[in-house]
Amino acid sequence: MTLAVDTERVVRLAADTPAELAALLDPGELTSTGEGPCRLGLVAPSKKSLALARKVVTKGRPWRGRGDVWFTPTPLLGGTAFLFPGLEAEFTPAIDDVAAWLAAPVPQLSNASIGRHAASVLAVGRLLDRALRALRIEPDALAGHSVGEWSAMTAGGLIAEPDLDELLRRTNLDELPFPDVDFGVIGCPAAPVATEIAARPGLVMSHQNSTNQTVVCGPPSEVAALLDEFRARGVICQVLPFRSGFHTPLLRPHLAAFEAGVPSLPVRAAVRPVWSATTARPFPSDPDAVRSLAVRHLVEPVRFRDLVLGLYVSGMRMFVQVGAGQLGSLVGDTLRDVEHVAIAANSAHRSGVAQLRRVATAVWVEGGDPAFPDERPSPIVQLSAASDVPKLHDRGDGPGAAVARLEALDSPLGADLARLMAEVADAVTTVLSASASASAQPQPSAARPQTLRVSTRTMPYLLDHCFAPQRPGWPDETDLRPLVPAATIVHHLMAAPGRPAIGVDDVALHRWLVAAPAHDVPVRPRPLDTNRVHVSLGEYADGVVVLGDAHPPAPPAWAPEPDEQAPRISAAQLYSERWMFHGPRFQGVTRSLAIAERGVRAEITVPDAPGALLDAVGQVLGQWLVERQPDRWIAFPARIARIRFHAPPPSPGTRVECAVRIRSLAEETVEADVQVTRDGRPIVSISGWQDHRLASDPRIAGMHRCPELSTVSERQADGSWLAVERWPDLASREFYLHKYLNAPERAGYARCPPRERRAFLLRHIATKDAARSWLWERGAGPLFPAELTVTESGVTGRNGLAVPALYIAVEQHGESAAAFVTKEKQ
Amino acid sequence: MTTSRTDTFDEVCATLRDVLGVEPDEIEIEREMSLTDELGLESIDLVAVNAQLAERFGPQVNLAAHLAEMDIDDVIALTAGGLVDFVDDALAHDRRAER
Numbered sequence: 011m012t013l014a015v016d017t018e019r020v021v022r023l024a025a026d027t028p029a030e031l032a033a034l035l036d037p038g039e040l041t042s043t044g045e046g047p048c049r050l051g052l053v054a055p056s057k058k059s060l061a062l063a064r065k066v067v068t069k070g071r072p073w074r075g076r077g078d079v080w081f082t083p084t085p086l087l088g089g090t091a092f093l094f095p096g097l098e099a100e101f102t103p104a105i106d107d108v109a110a111w112l113a114a115p116v117p118q119l120s121n122a123s124i125g126r127h128a129a130s131v132l133a134v135g136r137l138l139d140r141a142l143r144a145l146r147i148e149p150d151a152l153a154g155h156s157v158g159e160w161s162a163m164t165a166g167g168l169i170a171e172p173d174l175d176e177l178l179r180r181t182n183l184d185e186l187p188f189p190d191v192d193f194g195v196i197g198c199p200a201a202p203v204a205t206e207i208a209a210r211p212g213l214v215m216s217h218q219n220s221t222n223q224t225v226v227c228g229p230p231s232e233v234a235a236l237l238d239e240f241r242a243r244g245v246i247c248q249v250l251p252f253r254s255g256f257h258t259p260l261l262r263p264h265l266a267a268f269e270a271g272v273p274s275l276p277v278r279a280a281v282r283p284v285w286s287a288t289t290a291r292p293f294p295s296d297p298d299a300v301r302s303l304a305v306r307h308l309v310e311p312v313r314f315r316d317l318v319l320g321l322y323v324s325g326m327r328m329f330v331q332v333g334a335g336q337l338g339s340l341v342g343d344t345l346r347d348v349e350h351v352a353i354a355a356n357s358a359h360r361s362g363v364a365q366l367r368r369v370a371t372a373v374w375v376e377g378g379d380p381a382f383p384d385e386r387p388s389p390i391v392q393l394s395a396a397s398d399v400p401k402l403h404d405r406g407d408g409p410g411a412a413v414a415r416l417e418a419l420d421s422p423l424g425a426d427l428a429r430l431m432a433e434v435a436d437a438v439t440t441v442l443s444a445s446a447s448a449s450a451q452p453q454p455s456a457a458r459p460q461t462l463r464v465s466t467r468t469m470p471y472l473l474d475h476c477f478a479p480q481r482p483g484w485p486d487e488t489d490l491r492p493l494v495p496a497a498t499i500v501h502h503l504m505a506a507p508g509r510p511a512i513g514v515d516d517v518a519l520h521r522w523l524v525a526a527p528a529h530d531v532p533v534r535p536r537p538l539d540t541n542r543v544h545v546s547l548g549e550y551a552d553g554v555v556v557l558g559d560a561h562p563p564a565p566p567a568w569a570p571e572p573d574e575q576a577p578r579i580s581a582a583q584l585y586s587e588r589w590m591f592h593g594p595r596f597q598g599v600t601r602s603l604a605i606a607e608r609g610v611r612a613e614i615t616v617p618d619a620p621g622a623l624l625d626a627v628g629q630v631l632g633q634w635l636v637e638r639q640p641d642r643w644i645a646f647p648a649r650i651a652r653i654r655f656h657a658p659p660p661s662p663g664t665r666v667e668c669a670v671r672i673r674s675l676a677e678e679t680v681e682a683d684v685q686v687t688r689d690g691r692p693i694v695s696i697s698g699w700q701d702h703r704l705a706s707d708p709r710i711a712g713m714h715r716c717p718e719l720s721t722v723s724e725r726q727a728d729g730s731w732l733a734v735e736r737w738p739d740l741a742s743r744e745f746y747l748h749k750y751l752n753a754p755e756r757a758g759y760a761r762c763p764p765r766e767r768r769a770f771l772l773r774h775i776a777t778k779d780a781a782r783s784w785l786w787e788r789g790a791g792p793l794f795p796a797e798l799t800v801t802e803s804g805v806t807g808r809n810g811l812a813v814p815a816l817y818i819a820v821e822q823h824g825e826s827a828a829a830f831v832t833k834e835k836q
Numbered sequence: 837m838t839t840s841r842t843d844t845f846d847e848v849c850a851t852l853r854d855v856l857g858v859e860p861d862e863i864e865i866e867r868e869m870s871l872t873d874e875l876g877l878e879s880i881d882l883v884a885v886n887a888q889l890a891e892r893f894g895p896q897v898n899l900a901a902h903l904a905e906m907d908i909d910d911v912i913a914l915t916a917g918g919l920v921d922f923v924d925d926a927l928a929h930d931r932r933a934e935r
Contacts, residue, residue: 065862076858076876099908197883197900222883237904244890246883246900339878359873763930764894 017384018054018364020371028070028083035064051080051371053364074351075372085377086349088327089150092142092165093341094135095333096156097127099251100358103134103334108141108362111383124254125183128157131333132174135161138332138355141362145370145381151292151326153285155314155337156217156256159307160272165332166284168293168300173275181271187264189255193217193225194233197246200224200315201520202549206236208534216257217312220343225250225312227258257312265308273304290316318344328376330355330369351376460535462502462547465528466492471619472525474593478748479717480794485809487526489796491748494523495596496551496647497624503553506535507543512561513654515542517553519647556654564656564692568669568685571606578605578637581612588715589636589643590629595619598626600665602633608672610634614686618662623686623694624653630668631682631701644706644714644745645680651698660688678703678739704745705737717749718792723779723829730821730830731783733776735768743771750775752796752808769822774800776829777818781805784816784831844927848920851888855881867917875916882911889923896930897923 024044025031031048040055050067052059059077066073066081073081101121109116117133120126135158142148154162163169193216196203200215203224207213212232217225226236230249237247255261261268277297284293288306290313293299318329318341331338331354338352345352353372357365363383370380466472472492480489496519504511523531531548538544538554546552581599584590590597601613610633614626628647635643660666666688673681680703684696712720723731737743751759751774762770778795781804785793798805798813807813817832849865852875856863863875871877877885886899902922903911 062862076856076863197880197886220880223880241898241900241904244886244895244898244900246886246903248879336878336880339880342878343880343883764891 018367020367020382020384021050021052021055022371022374023050024048028067032064032067035060035067047085047377048083049081049085049375049377051375053078053368053371072349075353075368078368080372080375082375085375086327086351087377089325090147090328090330090373090378091151091153091321091326092139092149092162092330092332093337094139094152094154094158094161094165095131095331095335095337096154096158097124097131097250097252097254098335098337099248100335101127101130102358103356104358104360104362104365105134105137105356106362108137108356108366111363112137112141112144114140121252123184123186124188124252125181125186127252129178129183131157132161132164132178134356135333136164136171139165141366142330142332142355142369145366145373145383147330147369147373147378147380149282149330151283151285151321151324153287153317153321155219155287155340156312158333158337159287161332162284163272163293163304167278167281168284169272169275170278174272177271177275187267188253189260189264190230191227191253191255191258191260192230192233193227193250193253194237195219195248195250196224196226196237196240197222198224198240201518201546201552204534204536204546205532205549206239208532210236214258214260215311217314218316219312219314220318220340221315221346222343223340227255227260256308257310259309261309265305268308269305273301273308277301285317285321287312287314287317289313290320314340315344322348322350327351328373329353334358460506460533462531462533463528464494464523464525464531466525467528469494469498469525471595471622474595474597474619475591475625476593477591477745478796479591480796481718481792484794484796486753486796488753490526492525494525495621495625495628496650497628498619498621499523499547499551500553500624500650500653501621502533502547503545503551504555506533506545507537507555507557508535509557510559511555511655512558513556513652514650515554515556515652517551517650517653519551519649521550523547523550553650561656561658562654565685565695567687567690567692568671570604570611570669571609571671574604574606574609574611576604577602577610577633579633584629584633584636590632591714592625592629596622596625598622599629599633603667605634605637607638609670610637611667611669614666614668616660616662616664616666623659623666624696627668627670627684627686627696627699628701631670631680631684631699634670634672635680635701635703639675639680639703641707642677642703642705644711645701645703647699648679648702649698649700650696651700652696654695655693656695657688657691657693660693664688666693673698702741705739705742707736710736710746713746713749718794721779721783722746722750723776725783726828728830730828731776731780732826732828733772733779734826735772743768747771750778750795752799755799769824769827772825772827773820773822773829776827777805777820780818780829780831781813781816785813844923845917845920847892848889848916848923851885851892852877852916852919854888855884865916867915867920869916870912871914871916871919872912879911885919893923893927894930897926902926 021040022042023031023034024046025034025048026046028048031050034044050063052063059079062077063079070083073079106116117137119130152162152166164171164174199221200218203215203226207226210232213226213228213236216227219225226233233249240247277300286293286303288303288310293303322345327350329341329350329352334356338354341352351372353369355366355369356362366383370382373380466487475493475495477491477493478489500514500517504514534546536544541557543555545555579602581602584599585597595617596619598614598617599612600615603611603613610630612630616623635645666686669685671683673683679700681698681700684699685692686694710722713722723733726732737746755774759767759770777800778798781798782793797808797811799808804816804818805813819830819832821828852865853860869875889897889899
């Protein structure tokens with residue numbers, strides 16, 4: 011038999027260092043050569059790809075597949091996961107030549123009905139799984155998306171191939187009953203989708219695919235309406251061209267037909283770990299539990315993002331998509347900030363064998379030893395238990411080192427992954443000791459959404475938590491910018507389930523929650539299992555509340571840092587010198603105790619306001635920044651990985667001690683762990699408290715501390731006031747914008763085309779600084795920028811401020827604006 | 837203020853490179869290049885392209901709404917130049933609407 015296999019040249023170069031590798035790329039005959047960890051692979055090398063290869067080798071950073079070039083300075087150490095796609099909008103696999111290469115029958119493919127489409131996807135997955143194994147590319151873990159999970163179960167040994175074949179033979183694939191519901195793919199994270207569908211009872215979330223992709227399911231008209239809503243906000247959406255209602259309760263009326271499918275098959279012992287996308291954990295070992303999970307898979311959401319994160323923390327680094335489609339891009343989206351390889355074993359862009367050649371090249375570059383399809387297929391060996399198989403690559407260090415690497419990541423993903431690492435370790439332990447049946451697992455129940463009124467009427471203490479202080483009695487509350495503190499948000503998250511909570515995990519603060527003007531925020535608790543409830547506060551924040559009647563035991567109290575010194579700033583000075591902007595109801599720090607290179611301690615007297623204890627914890631971290639990072643000290647909480655209460659929260663007036671340890675510091679973020687102790691015993695443990703840092707050199711920080719006495723602009727020799735942009739990031743710009751612009755001016759800013767906003771702000775800053783300094787020189791007292799409104803030719807006073815008529819000329823040059831008071835108007 | 841097409845092209849290229857994670861000397865982008873076949877963008881990458889375009893040019897540049905009007909083959913065939921034209925049209929339309 012003649013194999014209809016195309017051939018392409020693959021050049022493989024290896025060396026000990028990128029420099030040595032670069033030498034191998036010198037002009038001349040290019041042939042595979044060399045040994046070493048630093049590897050370059052080129053498929054069908056061309057002038058263009060060689061030029062690219064020289065560039066990436068010179069830079070010495072990994073390059074994974076674009077332009078048919080693969081390069082790594084050091085191999086990515088870790089396991090290989092096989093991921094089997096499910097049904098996708100496009101289904102154009104290229105497998106005829108793969109079947110020919112394997113001398114296997116070509117599967118009959120069709121997507122004429124959902125049943126046939128699914129059977130075709132299974133057949134393609136099985137063929138490619140065989141092909142990969144023929145290339146000596148083997149999985150350390152297997153998982154699938156939607157019906158791809160059945161492929162994973164079969165390839166991993168949980169289900170015998172003949173059993174699945176027999177099931178497919180006796181099933182009438184064209185007559186399967188499905189609800190008449192659409193899937194809508196939404197290009198954004200799950201949280202905003204959850205918020206939006208809370209008020210739409212017809213819709214459910216069916217897939218959390220990746221960081222930026224979520225799928226909903228429901229009646230076509232309701233799905234269309236929701237997608238219109240998201241499109242209007244600039245979110246990319248698509249309705250899938252098939253209707254199944256899989257992975258949602260909408261399938262329940264037809265469940266019997268599907269329970270008679272895969273869940274009915276005999277369960278075998280897995281030869282490699284097979285992961286469930288329903289739990290984002292390995293399948294349990296007990297056959298009844300496996301069957302039960304196979305049923306849940308039909309009616310519960312696909313948690314593909316969590317699955318990918320779980321696989322990553324369990325050590326998988328190479329993700330091979332065993333099928334056609336775009337599953338690999340979901341991996342790329344989820345693991346955007348961490349090193350990994352995602353590669354498809356099949357592509358619509360080239361022949362099946364040509365794509366396998368690229369997979370083999372990618373595996374070789376990362377230190378593997380695959381066969382290449384231009385060689386004869388290796389005899390296919392049945393997968394044996396994982397321990398018998400030599401690892402492609404083994405870093406050889408334990409989970410501790412992996413955790414340290416994750417924690418060192420300067421990315422929110424790092425905290426996500428570190429948390430998951432602990433959970434996966436738990437899950438593995440659970441699987442090993444599993445005897446309980448999965449039927450004992452709790453079914454999430456629908457929880458009642460609530461509403462939180464956010465206003466200074468309902469939360470009067472917020473008047474002591476305003477980002478833009480104004481003159482006493484200032485009538486426009488929106489100029490004050492009262493904000494709900496992160497700690498108060500945590501308080502509301504923990505209160506939402508209405509049951510005793512012992513902590514909260516993975517708190518993410520997405521947006522400022524401003525209390526003026528007043529508004530309602532939906533609070534949506536969603537049970538995850540018996541003791542964990544995901545709670546979202548609109549689009550502003552979310553977290554996972556951990557319930558429990560008993561507080562977890564306290565760890566040992568930390569010893570003081572060895573290099574402690576007396577703090578430079580006392581607790582009273584923190585507030586009187588306005589290093590902290592907090593008013594009396596949030597002034598919880600009552601004694602600054604000690605400060606060190608990587609730590610700080612203080613006494614907190616618990617204030618009355620909800621969440622004020624944890625807010626004061628944030629201020630203690632703030633003091634460390636003030637003293638140790640004076641050029642960039644302003645920071646606000648962005649994420650908190652884990653909070654545990656080891657005792658009931660202390661009542662107001664209680665004195666506690668707070669110790670903060672700095673875990674990592676970067677330009678944009680600072681991350682810390684915290685212990686709050688009472689009488690020497692820890693009552694609260696916090697890990698992964700992450701603050702976002704804002705531009706705050708001493709001049710602009712003065713604007714934060716005392717806006718009524720400070721200017722961002724500098725006086726020039728000619729008497730003009732020059733404002734230059736001192737904040738490179740948008741978050742910092744927004745922060746200072748509120749110090750300068752009053753409500754009508756902010757409306758003007760919002761109407762500006764985005765590219766003109768920077769200039770608009772600088773013009774207002776320079777004008778107001780020029781006017782205020784002119785007034786100060788003539789005896790005016792403290793003046794907040796919002797008390798002035800910038801006009802065409804000068805400024806006017808606002809809310810009762812009398813200002814002489816001034817002409818102010820402004821000269822604007824790109825990144826700066828200079829304002830000059832020319833004369834008093836007559 | 838008007839934007840020349842060169843400016844838009846440069847900004848669009850910068851966006852595409854950023855999403856692809858490549859530097860200017862590594863991938864040369866030409867107007868005729870298709871986003872999916874030649875540049876290797878996946879559909880999920882369009883989410884990032886969409887967000888970056890809105891950030892660079894303002895919310896009137898709504899790629900999501902534009903894509904909603906296209907059929908799947910047109911989306912697959914979209915070129916870098918096509919993306920530039922779309923941005924220019926959206927900006928021009930917005931300026932007309934302001935008058």
